[in-house]
Amino acid sequence: MDFEEIVIRTDRLDFPALVAGDGPVVVCWHGFPDHPATFGPLAEHLVAAGRRVVAPFLRGHHPATAEQMPYGDGLTLAADGAAVAEALSPDAPVDMIGHDIGAGIVGRLAAVWPERLRRGVTMAVPPPRTLPAMLSDPAQQQRLFYMWLFQLPDIAEAVLETDRRLVDYLWSTWSPGLDPGEHRERVHAVYGDPRLLRNALRIYRGNFDRALHDPELGPLAARSEVPADIPLLVLAGEDDGCIPPEYFADAEAGLAPGSSVRIIPGAGHFMQLDQPAEVARIVLDWINT
Template sequence: MAEPSLIDVDAPEVRLRALVWGPQDAPIALCLHGFPDTAHGWRKVAPVLVDAGWRVVAPFMRGYAPSSVAADGSYHVGALMDDALRVLDAVGATGRDVLIGHDWGAIAGAGLAAMPDSPFRKAVIMSVPPSASFRPLGRVPDGLRLAAQLPRQLMRSWYIMYFQLPGLPDRSADWVVPRLWRQWSPGYDATEDVAHVFEAIGAPQNWRAALGYYRATVRNSKPPARYRELHQHWLEAPHLPTLYLHGLDDGCASADYIRWVEPALPEGSRALGVARAGHFLQLEQPDAVGGHIVDFIGRA
């Protein structure tokens, strides 16, 4: 498959660069990456989607070079949603477009899928369950079973609290990034991917931006006014038909969460586990993941 082309999208507070595979006149599969990953994380699934007639557009999320850091300092989910919509507008929405998100891209994607006027036709969310799967907490089915997951999940999520500390996390990229890849996708050779990550967020200002996603969310700070309306949707249940995929060997979040995701999704949705895959399932099992996606979104 040919190397991707590059496009730049200027938003009011950030310049976004995206990788693009596939024909210019095809409907868009907008792919949003997570942490610690980059737009290159879609390189193995892109050929499957292009063969099915889709144009794959994968932006480097704000703060991840060669996209710029945010001039307004906002790394709220609403800001990520706004960036995604601006990329879609820049490449030309067709009315048949789909959203595919992994990790932080999944969180933003769930918000985009919950918008009442979402420009996307379907959504694919991977590795991080929509927040609505666990809300309202007191009325979640099998609540005791979910509560039993909490101690192990807190251990797995050590990095989230660590990122809230002053100073020290800002100098920790060199050991945090490879450790998370080993922990989250055990047995996968992440050498190439980790190199891409350090190119994107190895510089101090980019690493601080990547930490900003976690700090804005955990500290529940208010987003700037331009993102506030979008931001309110990320905790809501998706309205779009949604495919949820989760690696059965995920070391970041248990695949057991699938049982709580499925009831939160609208009619026409699916929730599936992917065998022999950890957190970065689109890289570990690209043919299986690509096949599930194409089965759900259809051939363009």
């Protein structure tokens, strides 16, 4: 997919983004360790179906925003998602897909700013309400070893700045058998920039360190973690080595009525690359209703 890079100007931040196609907007938010261009194979199908795909860089994940990440909490990122949606479509809600960290953006945006979301899709991460049970499982704690490593100041930076073998390891275990091809170089370039790497670590540390939470958004925090009032499509990869599909079994308990949870056969964590045609089919069925 040949993307064009643009800048989306919002009242919060100017977001660099990759765009392709014409028609109703589908905003795609990436996760870690990732790059917006990995939405390319999925975007080809969405563009062919008459959609304009907009894939922003997360705050602090592009050189233009490297110095603009004072906070790393999930609510900050969701507020960014709402601002981007408003800038792209001031008078109507937009369709939105979130993968990994991006799934948290879509879920929290749906709960706090539902007027900005027409149809939402989350990929590879279950709803917030199901996370405590998942995190209490020692086997899952082991799979999430990188999250605990990232809490260690200086050590995490040293591990990731020395080389990107950990990034390659996560990709190979999360989507077994996937050859990332040209995306490997893109992802390495992002986390090879110490400024962008530190910003990614701030997101993970923001899960536990309240000093990284924006106090102005604090009154919205409780609302952001409960099920949204609007239905969501939740996708999981059958072969995901980060969060296996069994942790999505109770996902509907954390979702609004009318939501749907789907397991993608033959897909790992990076399902937009593993099975782009099947993911596109399911997504288009969802957003076209």
